[in-house]
Amino acid sequence: MSALTFTGARVVDPASGRDERANVAIDGELVVAVGTESRGMRVEADGLVLAPGLVDLHVHLREPGGEDAETVATGTAAAAAGGFTAVCPMANTDPVADHAGVVEQVLGLARVAGHADVFPVGAVTRGLAGEDLAELGAMAAVGVRCFSDDGRPVRSARVMRRALEYCRTWDAIVSNHAEEASLTDGAQMNEGELSGLLGLAGWPHEAEEVMVARDLILAHGLGARVHVPHVSTAGTVALVRDAKARGTRVTAEAAPHHFTLTESRVRDFDPVHKVNPPLRGKADVEAIREGLADGTIDAIATDHAPHPPETKEREWTHAPCGMLGLETALGLACTELVGAGVLDLPRAVAALSTAPARSRDVAGHGGPIEPGAPANLVLFDPSARWTVDPGRLHSRSRNTPYAGRTLTGRVVHTLLRGRFTCRDGALVEVARDPS
């Protein structure tokens, strides 16, 4: 591959603290120069932000088993179009990623597709049943750094404590779907005045907080690493903030919909707004924004959850939870956080790339952008406005709650190890050797 230089971009690299106009030269898979130098072909990037490629700690690629909703190829295509160079697919596939075989299958499918690196999350327990530990060591041996039964909580405190303890072998991370299930039986939406009016069973914020509190206490006592997924309540933000102050080894993520949308969206009973944890109230949205601003919440993670239309176009109570996220995350962060003055641009880039990479050991991503580093990069126009059109998304599914919404901040180029996966806003198809 020949050399290439992006000229005149605003280089925002939280890992090195850089935020300045500079040229970034790439040769082969690596960044070779940052500064005034120019090598090879010049690509005009005036007005664009050049940042480390985005890292999503929480996606559902659905393969194997859910290929009608998404595949590794379509999901990572959506990732590339959304500016992501690394995604962490959850283990709730069919079969479940509770052993090395499924992990390797997903890794292999991602290598073939070539749109983004995947860092699969392994199941904590066999079959996500919450009872017997999955083959954590075998999965760690093929590169898994984080374990989660996402979608289902590890209900037993004993199993959770054992998992945290056992994972210390590799200093790996356990992330528990924070839901005390005995409090959410049949739950359909956030519990509150609106659930009372709509006659939908409520998902109380305490159900999340009770579980997070338990896990923080367990992790603290063991000195183990714990990651809190999709923080949705003000109480959880406070719990994580306190735990960090006490020195608990905790990291946390929040989803764009939890800093953008409120439960009022449920009013028209369109299941595109049904998600777990549910959309909450205004005060929760504010608390999550504060948590992102003060660093309590490390990462923005999309919880990208594709579902085919026939499962979402059903009665609210029968529809599955989840919404797409990969192709709208950057735009929502720019619009809802940077545009609203919650985060400055470098902090937003940190929350979308550097911090998630560090918090979950996503190697080779999140910067720094410096000579010798892999050229995993995104270039985006922070002031370009675009309208979300579900028909133009790269995901196999269409369940975005942002259809028709105009966002500010659009991906222009994404590069994975020096190769364009998205160029001038269009996905670049690459055929790679399955080996």
Place this chain on the structure above:
Amino acid sequence: MLGPHLLGVEGLTPDDITTVLDTAAGFRDVALRPIKKVPTLRGRTVCNLFYEDSTRTRLSFELAAKRLSADTLTFSAGGSSVSKGESLKDTALTLQAMGVDAIVIRHSASGAAHQLTRWVGAHVLNAGDGGHQHPTQALLDLFTIRDHLGRIEGLRVAVVGDVVHSRVARSLVQGLVTMGAQVDVVAPPTLLPPAVGAWGVSVGHDVDAVLPKSDVLYLLRVQRERMGQQFVPSVREYARLWGVDRDRLAHLPAGAIVLHPGPLNRGVELTADVADAPSSLVTEQVTNGIAVRMACLYLLVGGGADR
């Protein structure tokens, strides 16, 4: 302005409600005629789409449509048909293709009637959706109250029982508040919806405290299966603390009336002698239900309400 759909009581104005009640008063006389039929909806088709077991509401709507001379279709499916059979959306599209003018839907899922309006052009009448709304029940209750007490505004109405699971309670309370009644909601805290105080009602847990000042006592059904879900310890305890027996009934002011949406759980929310007491209007509610549903069908389908 009423229509094009009747999905809930929320959003109806006092004028809307008064229009329905006045129209129903006219239709009630139809039942007294030898030929209980008017030609108002001749040539129109009303489909009853019942995804949940129902006897009185389904029969009442069917009779209402027939007395208006509409052609009626009734589709009864168990709640489980959703998982194995055709989706609600596909059924809706089928009915749309058949050209029905109105769909009356009962469904165990809150919001099903709302969703239906996205898929069909026909008028949709909600005959009960999950724990959400049951507008025609509330309207027939308002009709019955007004019929007996001459007004709704200023009345004091106690609504007692399983409010959290009750679509009837939501619709009725909204209707009463809209019409200017003072509502006392009484139940154990476990059977009250979250933030029920925001409904514009007084909330309490002591049924004896409200009885002497109530013009209307509205008892809600308490399903026995709630007992196993730790909402209350037992049927017996519920009946003792919140159920209404002859002794409690005696504390109502003279002229006060007792309503219940049915089906009755005799021995739980009320004793048999209360159900059959002269102040109990349970069967009259059923009779009025037909006239109120005729009014709703007429106003939406035949009355030129905008589509």
